[in-house]
Amino acid sequence: MTQQAEPAGSAEAGPVVAAPVIEARGLTKRYRGGQLAVDGLDLTVPDGSVFGFLGPNGSGKTTTIRMLLGLVQPTSGSAGLFGRPMPQAARAVLPHVGALIEGPAQYGFLSGRDNLVRYDATDPTADPRTRSARVDAALERVGLAAASAKKAKAYSLGMKQRLGIAAALLRPRRLLVLDEPTNGLDPQGMREIRALVRELAAEGTTVFLSSHLLDEIEQVCTHAAVMAQGRLIVQGPVAELSAGTRGRLAVTTPDPADAARVLREHGVTGIEAGAGRVTGDLPAVTGDAGDAESTKPAEPADPADLNAALVRAGVRVRAFGVERGTLEDAFVALTGEGFDVAG
Numbered sequence: 001m002t003q004q005a006e007p008a009g010s011a012e013a014g015p016v017v018a019a020p021v022i023e024a025r026g027l028t029k030r031y032r033g034g035q036l037a038v039d040g041l042d043l044t045v046p047d048g049s050v051f052g053f054l055g056p057n058g059s060g061k062t063t064t065i066r067m068l069l070g071l072v073q074p075t076s077g078s079a080g081l082f083g084r085p086m087p088q089a090a091r092a093v094l095p096h097v098g099a100l101i102e103g104p105a106q107y108g109f110l111s112g113r114d115n116l117v118r119y120d121a122t123d124p125t126a127d128p129r130t131r132s133a134r135v136d137a138a139l140e141r142v143g144l145a146a147a148s149a150k151k152a153k154a155y156s157l158g159m160k161q162r163l164g165i166a167a168a169l170l171r172p173r174r175l176l177v178l179d180e181p182t183n184g185l186d187p188q189g190m191r192e193i194r195a196l197v198r199e200l201a202a203e204g205t206t207v208f209l210s211s212h213l214l215d216e217i218e219q220v221c222t223h224a225a226v227m228a229q230g231r232l233i234v235q236g237p238v239a240e241l242s243a244g245t246r247g248r249l250a251v252t253t254p255d256p257a258d259a260a261r262v263l264r265e266h267g268v269t270g271i272e273a274g275a276g277r278v279t280g281d282l283p284a285v286t287g288d289a290g291d292a293e294s295t296k297p298a299e300p301a302d303p304a305d306l307n308a309a310l311v312r313a314g315v316r317v318r319a320f321g322v323e324r325g326t327l328e329d330a331f332v333a334l335t336g337e338g339f340d341v342a343g
């Protein structure tokens with residue numbers, strides 16, 4: 001008998017060799033009220049990445065995630081997971097995806113363990129005979145084994161969030177999608193979630209997490225995409241995105257006024273001269289940071305030339321360096337706005 005083509009309902013995601021884990025092309029969502037929540041989004045999430053989906057509140061992150069998971073129908077454009085189209089391939093693909101969107105739904109009167117048992121029981125493909133072992137492994141995985149008998153209502157927010165992640169990890173996942181996983185957590189809770197994300201990534205799970213916190217993305221993500229008002233501003237490896245900013249020149253000198261003058265003459269802008277220290281923005285020689293599609297860093301002037309100019313002008317330089325740009329600098333440079341986390 002010849003091999004049948006894989007049925008749409010198969011648990012296998014099919015051949016996945018080089019396909020990005022998530023791919024969106026021109027993905028757009030206009031809600032019925034007319035609100036354009038996501039506008040022509042092109043997104044590529046590489047296999048094995050920890051991908052930060054960054055944007056202020058209301059920038060369209062949750063709507064995008066819902067479209068990627070097949071929970072919301074796009075107005076236009078396409079979304080794919082593991083090279084398969086969504087929502088058409090949802091039944092085949094979603095068993096490989098764990099998701100935690102808008103906080104975990106839990107029963108406070110049940111223990112953490114019983115919450116997971118209940119959750120596992122709602123999965124028709126989960127073998128009841130191995131349920132107990134699966135639940136214990138998930139609790140262990142998120143560091144809740146010792147607190148597993150406690151009622152969920154007695155959990156801290158961070159523990160509740162980890163219980164939600166444990167639910168998403170009851171079966172092996174190739175992709176974990178976390179919508180604002182550290183929202184509302186205290187610094188310790190945030191650290192725990194970050195550590196967990198790093199561990200999962202080290203085990204080979206691709207993690208896609210949304211956040212409105214720039215430093216969080218810098219700390220934990222290998223790649224990022226930045227959204228503002230429903231549109232993609234930039235995406236790429238985090239190191240390249242922050243390198244794309246020119247960085248800030250910092251000169252320690254007993255002659256700040258002279259240093260400021262010489263630097264200004266050599267094209268340095270945004271100069272701030274204080275007691276014994278002058279900072280400024282390196283002039284760009286070439287570059288295309290203004291291109292929203294580009295992740296290529298702008299080419300800054302060679303700081304060594306500026307240092308030489310200072311020395312030639314008789315300015316005494318005690319320390320000279322370029323402070324690395326941050327993702328926040330990149331966001332400000334690309335949008336001309338501050339990264340507003342309010343709301």
Ligand SMILES: Nc1ncnc2c1ncn2[C@@H]1O[C@H](COP(=O)(O)OP(=O)(O)OP(=O)(O)O)[C@@H](O)[C@H]1O
Pocket residue numbers: 031032033035036037055056057058059060061062063064212
């Ligand atoms: N069901 C809906 N109907 C109409 N408009 C909506 C709906 N859901 C979201 N929006 C609007 O779409 C825009 C994007 O919202 P979305 O929740 O996707 O953004 P977000 O970046 O996830 O923000 P947040 O972090 O606040 O959830 C917002 O202006 C929001 O008010």
